[in-house]
Amino acid sequence: MKKTFLSTLLVCAGFFGSQAQQVDFEEYDLPNGLHVILHEDKTAPVVITSVMYHVGAKNENPERTGFAHFFEHLLFEGTKNIERGKWFEIVSSQGGSNNANTTDDRTYYYEVFPSNNVELGLWMESERMYHPIINQIGVDTQNEVVKEEKRLRVDNQPYGNLLKAVKEKLFTNHPYRWATIGSMEHLDAATLQEFQDFNKKYYVPNNAALVVAGDIDKPKVKKMIEDYFGGIPKGAEVVQVDAKEQPITKQIDAKYYDPNIQLPMIVHAYRTPSMLEHDAYVLDMISTILSDGKSSRLYKKLVDDKKMALQVAAINLSQEDYGSYVTLAIPLNNTPLEDITREIDEEIVKLQTELISEREFEKLQNIYKNQFVTRNATVAGIANSLANYYTFYGDTDLINKELDIYKNITREEIREVAKKYLNPNQRLRLEYLPEKNQ
Missing domain, CATH: 3.30.830.10 (Metalloenzyme, LuxS/M16 peptidase-like)
Structure with a gap:
């Protein structure tokens, strides 16, 4: 019933939102480098809490491809204050939904809640950023999940390797040359320390944008953001890939x-x-x-x-x-x-x-x-x-x-x-x- 109600609210928000031409927002940075964007829309009592990390498949070690997509799954495993396996249960029990997706350039996590649960969404994303538990149990579990996804969506799907076939020929130097889902052999060979180091390097506030949009009270939300994200330490500067390709001059x-x-x-x-x-x-x-x-x-x-x-x-x-x-x-x-x-x-x-x-x-x-x-x-x-x-x-x-x-x-x-x-x-x-x- 809660899911149906939330779906109805989203449809209503979509109908009214489609009439708007100008999108108003406010943005600012926390001292730790987290960029915050707030968009207030009172047309329906719905709120989205989302975080985009500027890390994707292109940021991976060529011998450890698939890490960014793997983390899309791994960071739902649990945190210091969210018991392993309970993430989705917490969200659904409060009438919400959530998901994540990864590209070659970024990873995006989000929750959709009734607006009275905005604080829950912010707390959960701060937990993902500050207190993720990355242990061998979680790595082994998600390794099997990713392998099954690759079998279903790539290996056994008609034309499932089309993008891979194109990328590995079109790019020879830039990391766009490998598929976002990466190599299962690389994931199998990775150590727990390598996963922990990848998290420490990229999933930090100064490499992220937090967006809170919907039916919000901005002064209250700003206070929540400061409370939950303000104490997260800034990470080392993330230097993005700078790899060049020679022009193609012959078919x-x-x-x-x-x-x-x-x-x-x-x-x-x-x-x-x-x-x-x-x-x-x-x-x-x-x-x-x-x-x-x-x-x-x-x-x-x-x-x-x-x-x-x-x-x-x-x-x-x-x-x-x-x-x-x-x-x-x-x-x-x-x-x-x-x-x-x-x-x-x-x-x-x-x-x-x-x-x-x-x-x-x-x-x-x-x-x-x-x-x-x-x-x-x-x-x-x-x-x-x-x-x-x-x-x-x-x-x-x-x-x-x-x-x-x-x-x-x-x-x-x-x-x-x-x-x-x-x-x-x-x-x-x-x-x-x-x-x-x-």
């Missing part, structure tokens, strides 16, 4: 064999700029033009008109240090992969040589306006956005300015950015194939 041809698929896939991947650069926004728009919906260029051409592909997509994977622009397609009726490559390239050449129509441009602007509203339609969505904008851009107010960036992109910029990055000599061409002799 990389590769094959990857997957025992879990029946149909091949053709993949084209281009290494593109960091999400911090303006061109990354333009590449977002290019991916929308090519494959967002059934009226998009690639879908209409390859799936509807020519019946050459079962599925097709163009995706701009923006990350902190580099991006990856990926087009992919699953052929239909035994269409040769080379033919699909040719058809996709033809559409990209059109973007490189012709301005998109005014009508298509207007549609594009409407799509991004709707996406912006949707992303910030719930308090939970706003909390996540605030944490992201601070952690990566150092500009929390980008939540109110990013839509203007998209609005100001021109048709000429779309043409020039496509011409700059999406060329055959700058890419990986990967044939993702059924395993031989299966």
Whole structure:
């Protein structure tokens, strides 16, 4: 009943939040370096407490991959004051929900509670930061959990190793070259001390942003934050990765064999700029033009008109240090992969040589306006956005300015950015194939 009630409140918060244009917030730093962001929204009695740590798979030792994702699980094990295995029980018994997720660049933990439990959420996140218990029992338990997740989501999932196959060819020096879930062999070989050292290095207040959003009383919440987080010692300075890749000047041809698929896939991947650069926004728009919906260029051409592909997509994977622009397609009726490559390239050449129509441009602007509203339609969505904008851009107010960036992109910029990055000599061409002799 409590979960149903909370879900209803979140829906209500989403409905009212979707009407808002400006996201108001307050931010400040504690002396220990913890960055605090507060967003007050009284439309529903719901509160989100969340912490984003600026640590992801790219921060790992190349011989110990998978640590960041492992900690996504490990830091739910228990703390000095939260008995092992009781974390989720405490949250659910108070009508709340929680989760976490990890990328190559950051790890994000959050709780959603009825607003009268904001203090509980803050206490639990402070416990995770200050008093985690990292022992062999917890490591062994979560090792099995992560292995099972890898079996289900990667090893036994059709096309489950697609991202791995792309990354290990597209990047040769930067740690984006390994999968976020990492290597089970590396996790098996790690010592308890290595896990404890990783925690001490990265899960510290000066490498984190705390966001409290929803139905809050800010003076009271500030006092709670000081009480629970103020005494946590500052960690050593965290120096982020600075690894560079040489430009790709000749098409990389590769094959990857997957025992879990029946149909091949053709993949084209281009290494593109960091999400911090303006061109990354333009590449977002290019991916929308090519494959967002059934009226998009690639879908209409390859799936509807020519019946050459079962599925097709163009995706701009923006990350902190580099991006990856990926087009992919699953052929239909035994269409040769080379033919699909040719058809996709033809559409990209059109973007490189012709301005998109005014009508298509207007549609594009409407799509991004709707996406912006949707992303910030719930308090939970706003909390996540605030944490992201601070952690990566150092500009929390980008939540109110990013839509203007998209609005100001021109048709000429779309043409020039496509011409700059999406060329055959700058890419990986990967044939993702059924395993031989299966």
